[in-house]
Amino acid sequence: MTNELLLQPKLKRRRIMIISGDESVIDEIQKTNNISLCKSIILDTLDEDIPISHFETETTNQKKQQNISLICTICGSNASGYNFDVISCESCKSFFRRNALRYSPLKCLHQGTCDVSFNLRRHCSACRLTKCFNSGMRRERLLIAEQKAEIRRHRRENQNLNINDQESQLSLTLPLNDLSSILDQELSLFSQCLQEHSVQSKKTLLSPEDLQRLESIQFFYQKRIELARDGLPLNSSSIPTTTFLQQLNSHSIPLLRLLTFFKQIPEFNELNVDDKVILIKFNLLPLLCINCTLSYKSETDQIIESDSDIPWDPSVIQTVYGIDGFNEIKKNFDQFLYIAKYDQKIIQLILITFMLTKGFSVAAIDEPILNDSIAVYRAQNYYIELLWKYMITVHGFEITIQIFNKLIAYFITWQASQIKIRHIIEQNLLSTNINEILPFMKAILHIS
Incomplete structure (x- = not known):
């Protein structure tokens, strides 16, 4: 049993x-x-049989009908849903993804009047991108998507690294003491590199303090005109700019405004007094060209900081620098203007960074040594890092690398041009009564 x-x-x-x-x-x-x-x-x-497939088919058809009823806000074709906060089709979605973060601005051949429709949407990319932004598409949404993709990529890399690390640890069991020692050192160094890379990745995100500082910088720059109004040696609304001397003295207005901007920056204001004087005397005038890109009006081809100012135009600048000097200035001006049109905050941060650069003006061979070069270096390093984090957060890694490479090239080109421009000014000063030059301009031009 x-x-x-x-x-x-x-x-x-x-x-x-x-x-x-x-x-x-x-x-x-x-x-x-x-x-x-x-x-x-x-x-x-007891009820009439209704197959399950019927419900599935009906639901699918409802979804298809719902999608068909959506119209793309950009081109008017059938939309696939919400993309970057706007109802759009797959074509406009892909177009925005490709062009929203581009560094080179798109240009319209018809002054921005092109029709963007289903049949004509490929005729003008500039107008199509403009309509994307005007319709509410947000570049930030694309940045978030790219950041998520970057996080996923880092996770895959870390998984691969963990596998490689385990395989390397298995190799340490070999009876070769020398090989084990070498592998230990390599693994330790590799782990250290990963930690540093992780720290650098975190630094690309702006902290609340960084965001507050960026807002303060923009406020300081806007405030410079009002704060410098009482200290100007000339009336910006009535100063004549027909002769070389008049035009040279007129430089004092934007230069003093720019100096007022720097004096509001805490790191600059806390430097050694003598070091601040050295940086002002040797760096302020070369920065004027870069600063003017923020006040350039392309419609009139003029530079005007305030509505009450007498504008600068090419003919006025040629009075001081001549044709050769004007061409040198324009070449460098156009390079930085390209960045200013893309993002003015980058130029504001560049101005601070260059102001804190010892030896920026290579035309001056008698520049004194700083009393506290470490403090200047730390202040400069802070704004370089802030610039990097801002550009990574707003424009993405690839565009940031492109802009930084261009900035380095522009910086070197501008330094080389300073030698030629300085020589032109010195030649023109030979036939000028230096007693009529404003004291502030004498200090900037190193005239004793």
């Missing part, structure tokens, strides 16, 4: 879900424990 029981297969317990509106049916099943009854109950219904 025992052997027979052992040979019998073990019975498996099964759970059955029964859906019914009749409680008597449930009671009957519990009393009889009849599984076949369950099958019949599940299959038999």
